Amino acid sequence: MTYQPLNLGRWIIWGGAALLFAAAPHLFPGGFALTMLTQMGVMILFALSYNMLLGQGGMLSFGHAVYSGLGAYVTVHALNQIGAGTFYLPVPLLPLVGGIAGLAFGLLFGYVTTKRAGTTFALISLGIGEMVFACVLMFPGFFGGEAGISTNRMVGQPFLGLTFGPGIQVYYLVALWCFLGMAGMFALTQTPLGRMANAVRDNPERAEFVGYNTRHVRFLQLVLSSFFAGVSGALSCINFEIVSAENVSAIRSGGVLLATFIGGVPFFFGPVIGAIVFVFFIVALSGFTKAWLLYLGLFFVLIVVYAPGGIASLILMQFPVIRAGRWRELALPYALAALAGLVALAGLIGLVEMVYRLSDQGVSTVLQLLGMSFDARSAPPWIAFGAILAAGLASLRAAARRVGERWGAIQLELQAQAAA
């Protein structure tokens, strides 16, 4: 097994990413898609900054929303001051304000959290998260209490003719900062500090014996990460024009952990995928079903158990097979597995939605699904969905075994070829 950085493909990847950012609103037209894309951009930045801790530095933080949230609070005040004419700063530069605020709080809290690694770090980060959340509610003067602080991003002179009124302008602002942030964070992985953060993650003891103070490495890594978190907080402030206690809450901190893990902690680009999926779950699915959080949780658990490297690992695993021209042999097993998975999913969705119908007091117990209606108080739909789920799971098992066998055989042959 060899490890080689993708040098050649790098230009293609970054060029492609820039192109995708530029083209996305045209590929997915419509106001709803635009809202979603904008939120995805913000979340990508947030998740990437989180992975500077978890993936690159081995720091499991339960309080990362502190940095994005406080960055957002400072930004909202800056925006309101610009509106009041106290000083002038073009709106596109506001993310810098959020970033510097995030960095400042990173210096402050990070000094405490990074004293330790591992579980202790996780617990301190949780404690600081709770503390900041409590403070936000305790000082309504600055933080606006439960309701938060609202603002108006259309302030001052239009910047190069941009008012940031229309959503599309906000999207491109987010996209630009997201791209810059991505490039910046990637560049950081290529520096001595970035590499030693990996070393400290893998073997902190040895790092100390080659001259590195592991605490210092963790601290610097966290401070840099909180800068990008602050930028994402500022972007969310510009996008929603409101910042509230929710921005620093444990729910946010948990959300970014979920998103990052789903995407793939071991890979730089993993959190990008995770953020996209996560926002899709939140924004798109929550419009359809009240059970979206349950589906998200279930998805998360499946990833943790079956693909701890996240979606990115599932994708990257395919490349050697594709390169060897063997992917065709897997196409059919994959298709069968996907089909079986869909059947199981349909049964599961039916059952979950019926449970929600029963628990929704006063609301209809009739479930509308694919143009059909089912009454959750009668037995037949339960039996039917249960049977579909069981059949789906059984065939999924068989299909997965087939995929596994084919996969194993191909891997063995590829290894034999590599050795020869």
Next chain:
Amino acid sequence: MKSAIELRDVHKSFGTTKIIFGVSLQIREGERHAIIGPNGAGKSTLFNLISGRYEVSAGRILLHGADITNLQPFEINRKGLSRSFQVTNIFHNMSVYENVRCGVLWPAGYRYSFWHRVGGLRDVRQRAEEVMERIGLARRRNTLAGTLTYAEQRALEIGVTIAGGASVVLLDEPTAGMSRTETAQVVELIRSVTEGRTLVMVEHHMGVVFNLADRISVLVYGELLATGTPEEIRANPAVQEAYLGALHKEAARADGSHA
């Protein structure tokens, strides 16, 4: 002349258990010094005390005449002392090249830099290449350290230790678990990489010890029994009684059980 390492009446106990009982020792600049002794004598503990892994219970430790007692491992490392571990202690999820580079970065002056691109640091790359060449892992540069063979991992352990060019090198059983040919290779490796440096090594292979060492210290139950040239140690009756004799007996018993 100043000693490279000086121990002054060093004691170590874990809780109520005393492990090191007042060891005093001077290791000269540029010498190759071996520490031998039976299992559990406290050899690794002595290394852990010198390199800052454990806190000293009493006594002082000096490096090039400067007091380093109870400094942090990274502080001691920055003063020019580097050590390897008896149980391989490398970065398993990194490539051979990256492992070696980890040992190079600090001494090369890049410290916590987040404004240098590590791939563009020619001095670092050159040094890492040179070290990989020396430890015979140049062809394995992109292999993940965790997937190397045992002997290769031991070589990498030495590589990471010497990569930074420390003036004092501590090697804890560098040949443990190796075959005869592998051992011979490692001995040559150690000889070449410690040219012009001070070497302290813990070693069980007597062939290696008497081949490499300028002087030998014998540690038995946390006490220094003797220090001297290989000839002096071989001729020392107390050492023969306490250690070499016991070893011979052990060897004899092992041979007997084979038959």
